[in-house]
Amino acid sequence: MxxxxxxxxxxxxxxxxxxxxxxxxxxxxxxxxxxxxxxxxxxxxxxxxxxxxxxxxxxxxxxxxxxxxxxxxxxxxxxxxxxxxxxxxxxxxxxxxxxxxxxxxxxxxxxxxxxxxxxxxxxxxxxxHPCQILADLLTVRENFGSLKGLTLTYVGDGNNVAHSLLLGGALTGLNVRIAAPEDYQPNSEIVSQAKQLATNSEIEVLTDPIEAVTGAQIVYTDVWASMGQEDLADARMPIFQPYQVNEKLMSHADKEAIVLHCLPAHRGEEITAEVMEGARSRIWDQAENxxxxxxxxxxxxxxxxx
Known part of the structure; x- marks a missing residue:
């Protein structure tokens, strides 16, 4: 150190x-x-x-x-x-x-x-948001004992959290899939950087949330409109609705999959209250971490x- x-x-x-x-x-x-x-x-x-x-x-x-x-x-x-x-x-x-x-x-x-x-x-x-990702990786490691070989799927807006997840996953051997609407995908330069850094992990950017979540051990989401974008929230709602993390979407993930959210959350929008408060949720451990x-x-x- x-x-x-x-x-x-x-x-x-x-x-x-x-x-x-x-x-x-x-x-x-x-x-x-x-x-x-x-x-x-x-x-x-x-x-x-x-x-x-x-x-x-x-x-x-x-x-x-x-x-x-x-x-x-x-x-x-x-x-x-x-x-x-x-x-x-x-x-x-x-x-x-x-x-x-x-x-x-x-x-x-x-x-x-x-x-x-x-x-x-x-x-x-x-x-x-690198500090958030350190807490996320700590939470994943606590649950699975290691990071390598696991797949984390982030569903929603390709924002700063998505960027740091891509980079953090690439550096630690964690497979990262981003599922976002076509016009809301992560910065292409960040994606390229992550792919260059990745030696033992796969980096993918998709539009289909079901395809992205299938088999994933970690399902992660964030608000659909970040700080400073609140005036765009209503317009984004119908675009992002298919990306909501709910029980139906979670049924495609690994049976041992956990759910993460960096908070604050809008229950009923990017995540349902049922999933957020359910047995798969590690959101409060994540916040403590x-x-x-x-x-x-x-x-x-x-x-x-x-």
Whole structure:
């Protein structure tokens, strides 16, 4: 884990296969109480978008490590008044030990990393959500003991979560199928990158949800309209209706298949309440694992010793 000290996590491929495995193993040990690293560091949260799970899980993780958290709300700081990212980054670099950013453009995140020497973590951009995928992989590993050879099918909008699932699956030997309407498929460059990274896994992008789900051990979905797209939700409803994760769709999956959703969920839209609350659901374990995976990530990037 020493090689991760001082590094950034701006995109899922910033970690290689072994580093992802190391973070997941550390998360397991932290969750089980086998390791209890401590620090007196300060984590900054700079979120330009709304957040519940990411904000709370990062905060609790840092507090449990013994550190402090500063919420840099753009509405009450100069960053919300147009201060250049370059200036903000250089100042925060002198105050904080690590910084998690939730923003719109991936380029803004990269600019922060360029001008700040402290570790920068992508807490979600329009392009990627790598921290979510670490929690997802941890949840899958808890259920199946391994990642390699399993098939995860993501059904719905080809958004930032779908992008990180493609990349994370490619890096860890997890087969990933994306089922999305023709005009809502994931970024073609991300798909190409995932296929290039994949050495022991298959990457597929399909339009037929039944074909995609057939035989899958993990079925994953997300809202049909992401943050900032709420005004498009009604128009998308009829387009995405065939992609709803319901009992009928789940009947085509592996008999031991589990269901994941990164939340928040719209019951009756992308997933039914019956599936979400059913025996196959691991959604609440997945949500809890945000905290454990991010605690492991913070510990790794700060180089904490037990």
């Amino acid at each position: 020493k090689q991760l000290k001082g590094r950034d996590l701006l995109a899922t491929p910033d970690l290689n296969q072994q580093e992802i495995e190391d973070v997941l193993q550390l998360a397991k040990q932290l969750k089980n109480g086998e390791l209890k690293p401590r620090c007196d560091k300060v984590l900054g949260l700079l979120f330009y978008k709304a957040s519940t799970r990411t904000r709370v899980s990062f905060s609790v993780a840092m507090y449990q490590l013994g550190g402090q958290v500063i919420d840099l709300n753009p509405k009450v700081t100069q960053v919300g008044r147009g201060e250049p990212i370059e200036d903000t980054a250089r100042v925060l670099d002198r105050y904080l030990d690590i910084l998690a950013i939730r923003t719109f453009a991936q380029q803004d995140l990269q600019t922060f990393a360029e001008y700040a020497a402290i570790p920068i973590i992508n807490a979600l951009t329009d392009l990627e 945000r905290m454990h995976a991010q605690k492991a990530l913070i510990a790794a990037l700060l180089g904490l010793e037990e």
